[in-house]
Amino acid sequence: MNAENNSKDTGTSTALMTDMYEYTMLDAALQDGTAGRRSVFEVYTRHLPAGRRYGVVAGTGRILDALADFHLSEDELRFLSDRHIVSQTTIDWLEHFRFTGTIRGYREGEIFFPDSPILQVEGGFGECTLLETLILSILNYDSAVASAASRMVTAAKGRPCMDMGARRANEYAAVAAARAAIVGGFQGTSNLLAAKRYGFKAIGTAAHSFTLLHDNEREAFQGQIQALGKGTTLLTDTYSIEEAVRTAVDVAGPELGGVRIDSGDLGSLAQQVRAQLDSLGATKATITVTNDLDEYAIASLQDAPVDSYGVGTMLVTGSGAPTCAMVYKLTERENSDGVMQAVAKKSVGKASVPGRKLAYRSYHNGVADAEHIISGAEDALAAFTPQQDWRDLLVTYVDHGQSRPEFQGEQAVLDAREHRAKALEEMPINALSLMKGEPVLPTLVRTI
Incomplete structure (x- = not known):
């Protein structure tokens, strides 16, 4: 189960709520000079739990709270050093670490489907890779609970x-x-x-x-x-x-x-x-x-x-699906010439869609009929004009290290609950069925 990421309850920062390889990757990247390369990571799921027709995004507000506590104490730095997990160069880099990148994603309470770009994290490779496990542990558990809760509320x-x-x-x-x-x-x-x-x-x-x-x-x-x-x-x-x-x-x-x-x-x-x-x-x-x-x-x-x-x-x-099977994958990175380049994993059954993305939902007679994922280079996406009836699904949570306070705290949770209700009302009626079925909306991915 995921732990509540709050330093005043756990007695520590959130910086060690992660897997060791996040730090060893950072260490290697600092040593070979790639840690500062601009990168875009994406959180998505390849499939919903068997028979589920939709999922509900939850936990993004907690990610912002965890991000505020993501800094290493002297004791934690000493642990990394004494265990020889990272080099002294990395210890020095971590001593004053704060995330300075940008995070965009689906609103908390939004409905999601396979391949929805639920969260996109952009910044230097080093700072983005450190957040992988923490982000996934929060989103996977919280979204699983919210998705089950939504079905119960419907029932x-x-x-x-x-x-x-x-x-x-x-x-x-x-x-x-x-x-x-x-x-x-x-x-x-x-x-x-x-x-x-x-x-x-x-x-x-x-x-x-x-x-x-x-x-x-x-x-x-x-x-x-x-x-x-x-x-x-x-x-x-x-x-x-x-x-x-x-x-x-x-x-x-x-x-x-x-x-x-x-x-x-x-x-x-x-x-x-x-x-x-x-x-x-x-x-x-x-x-x-x-x-x-x-x-x-x-x-x-x-x-x-x-x-x-x-x-x-x-x-x-x-309710039988304790995780949403979300993954955190590098989709775009700066190459050795300083040019952003789309990248993707190609292994069988685990292939990913390269590039940064936009996400929209289209409607017919007021009812949602498709999820549209637009992938491409930064300038191409900036110039993209969606169709008039498409709803933009992405919001900016963190802008160059600065979190937006409206997505944190008590009111943000109530706003997310209200958003879930409205988003579910837009779905086809079969979204409310408890019978096993396919996702109620198709996800259409296009590269421009």
């Missing part, structure tokens, strides 16, 4: 979905997952660090242990209501659900906030509980269901009187 058909996955993931990954879930359309999280850091709605009341702590369920409910008020949500499946609902309404009265069901046949139980709550006068009490939910389980409950869903394991594991 919920307007009922709120809440993140409850903290205990099913690495402690730092749980924070990242909570953020990505919000990008994917979730409404809140049980993770307090995520709620504090990003201003999310925090949710949660009590577990089965609180009921078991007391001599009987009534005393447990009384204690919870005394502390949290009648509007709290009571967990009803420790013993008998029917008896628990009766006790809950008896203790809280008709002002009972809600109940949670965490086991059994959730659909039929929700029907029984709704009828019982209404018969006891608690007509406004809500029903939350949990228990290993995924998009398919949520879809199966669409006719049940459920008010919200709490999702854990399947959310933080990408």
Whole structure:
């Protein structure tokens, strides 16, 4: 799982959250004089997880946060030196390292497909290659969670979905997952660090242990209501659900906030509980269901009187697709004569499209019908004029080392969630299907 890249939580900078070969490549490039060659790297995926129809970009805001913390302390430099990972020349180069390049890419919350140029990193080869592992670890995990969350939100058909996955993931990954879930359309999280850091709605009341702590369920409910008020949500499946609902309404009265069901046949139980709550006068009490939910389980409950869903394991594991298989490839570089030259990997099954790229989405009657990727030299792309109905998919995140603040912080996450909703509305209707299928848009790549 990906770690939350924030130095105040991990006790270190983000500069060592990488693979060793990023530093050994830098070392070799500094020694042979190629580290400063202008280069363009691209993040993309060759395919979506099997049967998925689209993906959701998430994590770019966290990349900007990680980039701000990408500098090496004296202790970290000493580690690289003592282990003989890099030479003294490279240690000296790293001592005052700051990324000075430019990063462009899809907006956070944007829909992506195979070969979408999700992120393009431009700068000297040395500074760009150092970012590879960090960028991929963030984008691969966060986008996997956001993509799964989006499918769950679609299945919920307007009922709120809440993140409850903290205990099913690495402690730092749980924070990242909570953020990505919000990008994917979730409404809140049980993770307090995520709620504090990003201003999310925090949710949660009590577990089965609180009921078991007391001599009987009534005393447990009384204690919870005394502390949290009648509007709290009571967990009803420790013993008998029917008896628990009766006790809950008896203790809280008709002002009972809600109940949670965490086991059994959730659909039929929700029907029984709704009828019982209404018969006891608690007509406004809500029903939350949990228990290993995924998009398919949520879809199966669409006719049940459920008010919200709490999702854990399947959310933080990408609902069976815990990575987006994104790669970070060099697509253009300055040659020995100082001229930019498109480059590409040609191995079977892993060939890449050379050159820097533009990306657009075209529409027919207001519905997206294709992704257009335009590859070419810098001057050719600068002169390119897209068709009138094409939407430009790329934004600039970092301009010559300067990050754009509107893509970081609390509001940026909410903006990304809103963007996802709008972008998904533009997709063909079959994008909303949970059945296995091909990507809903073709990706058309053209070199100019």
